[in-house]
Amino acid sequence: MAGEPRARSLKQFRRFQHVALAGQPQNTIYRVEDGWAARYQLLSDDRRQITALFLPGDYCEPQLILGELADHPVMAMTNLRVRPIPIEELRAGPISSHDDIRDMLTAVLRALNRQTDWIVRLGRKTATERVCGLICERYDRMRANNRVSNDRCALPLTQYEIADVVGLTAVHVNRVLQGLRRRELIELQAKRLRIPNPEALRRIAGAPNAA
Amino acid sequence: MAGEPRARSLKQFRRFQHVALAGQPQNTIYRVEDGWAARYQLLSDDRRQITALFLPGDYCEPQLILGELADHPVMAMTNLRVRPIPIEELRAGPISSHDDIRDMLTAVLRALNRQTDWIVRLGRKTATERVCGLICERYDRMRANNRVSNDRCALPLTQYEIADVVGLTAVHVNRVLQGLRRRELIELQAKRLRIPNPEALRRIAGAPNAA
DNA sequence: CGGAAGCTTGATATAAGTCAAGATCCGTGG
């Protein structure tokens, strides 16, 4: 295996394994190759909020470039393959990395915008709007990654996990999903999602960046 | 006045004036010198969510460095003085700006972390925790800017505006504030804030980045 | 085939929202 640099450079995690632990200084940054991961935060009681979902193509924790530590745990939501990128490599090079840095900067800014959208959803939207928002966002990103085929894609989250993204209770998420199914806006089972009419769903989610 | 480059390079806005309008391509980025500004987003009905508060020292919309447009309006919450920084100046230089870019990058990453904290608050915290969170965050940042003297600083937001930050109703914000006053955790009048015991308040707000 | 994790549903509780009316503060024009 020493002869296969590509394979050797990948790292695997199983579902629920921690990719990064709180407070750990980190010397690599990961690019997700396959699977989903989530960054989250726990409160004193058992409340949990997921603050980011990473899917293939995402840089996991690009904050690290600047040497801040990973202050929030990141966990694999599915089996996961990631490509470690040593931070040195990014920082050290003369400015060779000019383009790399720019790429990563773009990623950070995208993340910033997505977070802004989540602030709006969590602050001002109803349960149904939030759930539709999540579904649409993920669907669109999966499509951008070429992972949608005839209206279908993976949504590898339990209802509990969805609840921790949208800031609701699992019970209530369930009721909202039932409602959407009844209205035939989504099909969702066994973590496979189908959206017959994305336009309609987006309308319910509400303009994500309406002016 | 042509002889005063410093004065000439400042720009002034009055309360409620727009610093940046939605969808407008922007060729300068502003560094706040004095006053507060807010970025917000409106939904179809009249719901509004404030997604960022800028105070002196902040770069307003550093996203722009990368040439994305300002897709959310930014409005002066007080009379405001800002220093325009032409984007060209930042981008054009060979890489002269290596340090500038790094500064700004740091600013962006800080913004990202602050947004993450807001996601947690909006998703999983009670009204009181959110309000205390806002107050603590602002107080700390004002202190970092040397704008706190004997436990006092400015908090130039109406209760309606606070509501649009914390994702609540103005009426409910009022009741929460009453409660905090009754418990002698804050004094707040005429947009001046005093926190007799910051530690206690922080405890109520809940660890902002608890692991 | 058994057991845990996940999903569904119902009954009830509660935090926050809505509506409405007064009270207070504050800047402006006379």
Place this chain on the structure above:
DNA sequence: CCACGGATCTTGACTTATATCAAGCTTCCG
């Protein structure tokens, strides 16, 4: 300097969205 009018704040009565609790059901994996 005062009086007015519009923002802002305060309070109360009532409604509603979402949470909580609890139980039964289904699916899936070892």
